[in-house]
Amino acid sequence: MNVFQTFRDLVVETLGALAAAGSLPAGLDLARVAVEPPRDPAHGDVSTNAALVLAKNAGQKPRAIAELLAARLGAHPDVAEAAVAGPGFVNLRLRDPFWQAQVPAIVAAGTGYGASTIGRGIAVNIEYVSANPTGPMHVGHGRGAVVGDALAALLAKTGFRVTREYYINDAGAQVDVLARSAHLRYLEALGEEIGAIPDGLYPGDYLKDVGRALARRDGDRWRGRPEAEWLAPVRDAAIAAMMALIREDLAALGIHHDVFTSERALHAAGAIDEAVALLESRGHIYVGVLEPPKGRVPDDWEPRPQTLFRATAFGDDVDRPLRKSDASWTYFAADIAYHRDKFRRGCPVMIDVWGADHKGYVKRMEAAVAAVTERAATLDVRICNLVHLLDKGEPVKMSKRAGTFVTLREVVDEVGKGVVRFMMLTRSNEAALDFDLAKVVEQSKDNPVFYVQYAHARAASVRRNAAEAFAGAALDDSTLASADVTHLTVAEELALVRLLAAWPRVVETAATAHEPHRVAYYLAEVAAGFHGLWNKGNETESLRFIVASDRALSLARLALVRATQIVIASGLAVMGVDPVEELR
RNA sequence: GCGCCCGUAGCUCAGCGGAUAGAGCGUCGGCCUCCGGAGCCGAAGGUCACAGGUUCGAAUCCUGUCGGGCGCGCCA
Structure with a gap:
């Protein structure tokens, strides 16, 4: 169905015929032969660089090859004219019936038109959103969600076997903070006066529901008890509630993941110990002392021996620590295990969609994937730049503290899911994006x-x-x-x-x-x-x-x-x- | 200091190895007895930051310089 592919096949076939006729050497490498639309329509409908690319290895002048090619291509029934142009392009102008015939073909294909099989059923895992389960999603998360979802749809349409995945960061210190915040709301729901939310805890009203639900479910059993008793159960309940909230936000955008993977579950299953042991057995782990970053030494820097992954052997700038000073695993160590897990589930092609704040993390992750899969898998990290939320050209001031924080859900409810999704794709993911609430609904x-x-x-x-x-x-x-x-x-x-x-x-x-x-x-x-x-x-x-x-x-x-x-x-x-x- | 990203028309940005570098907005000039004028057509406007290099060919790849953004052990 891709007309350019059709004509590339024809060009390749014609080159073969020229070789068979002795006009070209046999066995030329045709990898760089391209058939594309010319930039200027005046040059024709399709254009090939074949003669330019082959000239050197064929030992002939580009224009000489182009003349041979044009003579044969010009005889094809769909070709009205084959002309040599510039340094050796062959431009084809196609007959009207060829173009006219595209119309019924498109109508017959319906919205499936454009599908292809270039993915050859290869399994691709695309991980996107993966917002921390500590609150509702903001507009920046929305961009990653839309970019990831559209990319997944593109890959599915081109014949890849796509898994849409969400990684739940439910194992770090921040979910403990979430638990403490929820516990406070729980006390509030029991009728206690809690006053202002202390610094360092999540102040959002969305946790009030969690507190009330806890009070309904557990009564006052966590009141006045030491944190060690209630932290885990409150945390589990709060995470579940936050993930439900996030799934609702995603559903409002029409986004549904196939797989949700829990970081905590990876810890519990020993997947991290296993992944690190694997790297160790391959000699990629050692204990060493890192140099402080030059030109900007942290105040509390002190040299310390650490368990390090030899990321520099795989293209990273420095080796990366896997254990914190309390001997627990770093986030990176868990992420290595996670990507190994994706690979072992049968995905040789992985895509991660991350926010701009994680840009500095890309190289080490690529290095880790190379190491843990022995270069059998590829990882492409797509970084989504910032979204500047505006209203009539003025920046929308957002402050979590002042309660003027605009959530993704509010924006979706205001302008509609289609508008949000389209606007998020009007820039390359690498570029910052202005999202003006007034402009996007303008007709x-x-x-x-x-x-x-x-x-x-x-x-x-x-x-x-x-x-x-x-x-x-x-x-x-x-x-x-x-x-x-x-x-x-x-x-x-x-x-x-x-x-x-x-x-x-x-x-x-x-x-x-x-x-x-x-x-x-x-x-x-x-x-x-x-x-x-x-x-x-x-x-x-x-x-x-x-x-x-x-x-x-x-x-x-x-x-x-x-x-x-x-x-x-x-x-x-x-x-x-x-x-x-x-x-x- | 190191790394990554960015520098293209007045503005916001596409293009990322091909032939005279594109779009929208803005500016100027046209088109409503009209299938929805919420649109269309045309004009003006660019040494693709700068300097080298690779190539038949560079906005696109490489090196360097300048300018802007972000990141840089025990956060996730």
């Missing part, structure tokens, strides 16, 4: 969500009008898929078809690069193409989609409208956004 062209949905709604509107104009005529997809598309001859129509036909390639490149934001940019292009065509109809009556006097022409154009709608819906599906039929 104008500078709001990409609106612009794309508007195109989809207009397409739906045309189809409704067509049902009236051709009362009684069948306009369902199977009818449209058999429309006589040779009526699609207007340059702008064929330009839109070319754009629609690029969708499978966009899916593949975005999936391969792990960059879901490319889908948002592509959809904006499709919308622009459709709006442009729409306006042609406003200017010239014969160019409208519906020409009441010519049913055959109208059916062909309606097929194109339907194909546009399908591609937009298909793209929105990857992003997790529901397409709208009308904007009112």
